[in-house]
Amino acid sequence: MSHIQRFPSAAKAASTNPLKMSQPLGAALAYLGIDRCLPLFHGSQGCTAFGLVLLVRHFREAIPLQTTAMDQVSTILGGYENLEQALRTIVERNSPAMIGVATTGVTETKGEDMGGQFTLFRQRNPDMADTALVFANTPDFTGGFEDGFGAAVTAIVDRLVEPSPTMVKTQINVLAGCHLSPGDVEELRDLIESFGLSPIFLPDLSLSMCGRQPSDFTATSLGGVTVDQIRSMGASVATLVIGEHMRIAGNALELKTDVPGHFFSRLTGLEASDKLIRLLAELSGQPVPAKIRRQRDSLVDAMLDGHFFFSRKRIAVALEPDLLYAVTSFLADMGAEVVAAVSPTQTLVLEKLKAATVMVGDHSDVETLARDADLIISNSHGRQGAARLGVPLHRMGLPMFDRLGAGLTVHVGYRGTRNLLFAVGNLFLSAEMDHDHHPAAHHGDHKTDGHKTEGHACGGGSCGCSAG
Known part of the structure; x- marks a missing residue:
C-alpha cells in the first residue's frame, strides 16, 4: 500500500456535492x-x-x-x-x-x-x-449525522435508563450505531437469539423501519424498542456498543447502571464477526450453534473464491466515519487498495483507516481522487461523479434513493460480510468480462464504440458499464 496521506479537510470555499448530513x-x-x-x-x-x-x-x-x-x-x-x-x-x-x-x-x-x-x-x-x-x-x-445520532442515544440513556438491583442473566443491551441498517439489526438479533440470549436494541430500527403496513394511520413511529424496555436496560448482564459514535452513550450507560460494556469498532469481516461470536458464546455459556459455524465456513470459502478479483483493485470510499472504517477494513482484508477514504466529519476513527489518502470532504473530492480507481463506494449522491469518471459505483450508506431495499441490506456478521463480498466482487468480475468482450475499452474512458448518452459517457449501451 502506498504512503498514507492525511488531510484534516479539503481546502475550498464551498461544497458542491455534499457528503455531510446534519x-x-x-x-x-x-x-x-x-x-x-x-x-x-x-x-x-x-x-x-x-x-x-x-x-x-x-x-x-x-x-x-x-x-x-x-x-x-x-x-x-x-x-x-x-x-x-x-x-x-x-x-x-x-x-x-x-x-x-x-x-x-x-x-x-x-x-x-x-x-x-x-x-x-x-x-x-x-x-x-x-x-x-x-x-x-x-x-x-x-x-454530523453520527454525532447527532450518538447525542440522541446518550440523551435517551441519561433520561430513561434506570439502575436495577436485580440482573436478568439472558438479557443483553445493544447500542446499535446509525451505520447499521434495519437489516443489519435484524441479523444481529438472529445471531444473539441463536445463543439463547434476549437482546434489547437501542434504537431498534429493524422493528420500526422494516416496511410493515399498519392497518390504521399512525402519526408516531410504528414498532421499535419500547420505553419500558429502555428503562429495564439496567438489569442486563452486558452491553454491546457498536461504532465509535456510540462510545459516549455506552460509557454513560455503564456509569449509570454498572452493566459492563463491550466495544466493537466494526462487525463486517471475518475477524470482527469471530470476535462477536466468541463474546456471545462466553456470555451465554453455550457452544456456537451449527448454523453459525456453517455461515463462517461459507464466508471463508467465499473469501477464497473472491480474493482473486479484489487483489490490487483500487477503490475510493466516501461514507460516514464508522461505516467508512468498516468498509475500508474489509477491503484491506480482501487485498484491495483503498486509494481514497473521504469522511464528512473529523472523528477519532479516521486515524485507524487503511487508505492511501484520508480526507474530510465531499463527493467532489472523491471525484478528484478516484480518477484512476476501479470502483467507488458511496451513497446515491455519488452517482453523478462516478458517471463522469466512468467508474462503477457500489451504493452504501444513507441516502440510497435510487435502489429498492436500501434499508434492508445486510453487511454485518458472516452472512452480511459474504453479501458485501459478492456484491463488490461481482462488479469487478463484470468489469473483467466486459473488458474481455471489448479489449479496447478503458474504465476511465469508455469510448469503445463512440456511443454516448446524457449523464453517462457510454450510456450503459453495449459496453455494459454499471456506473451511475
Missing part, C-alpha cells in the same frame, strides 16, 4: 427506533422538511417528524412558547409514548437552554408526566 437528522433516525415515538425538531419548518424528504426517499416509508415552527421573532426572543405549544399539541392529538426533541441551528445559535426548558415544561405541565420526553442538543452547524 446532526438533527441523525437524532431523528435514533428517535425513530423507539416504539410510538414522535421526533420533534426545535427550529424552523424548512429544517424539518429537508430532513423528512431525505428519510422518506431512503426508507420509502411514512416518516413521522414534527417541528416547533420557529420564525424570526421567536428565534430572537426565545422559542420556549413554540416548544411548549408543540409538545402539548402532540400529546393531546397523538398520545405518543415518547417525544424526542432535537435542536437545530436556529435554536442553537440563539443559545436555548434545553435542560432548563425541559424542567420548566415538566413544572408547568404535570398532567403530561406519562409521556417520556428526551431533549438532545444537535446543532447542525457542527458535527
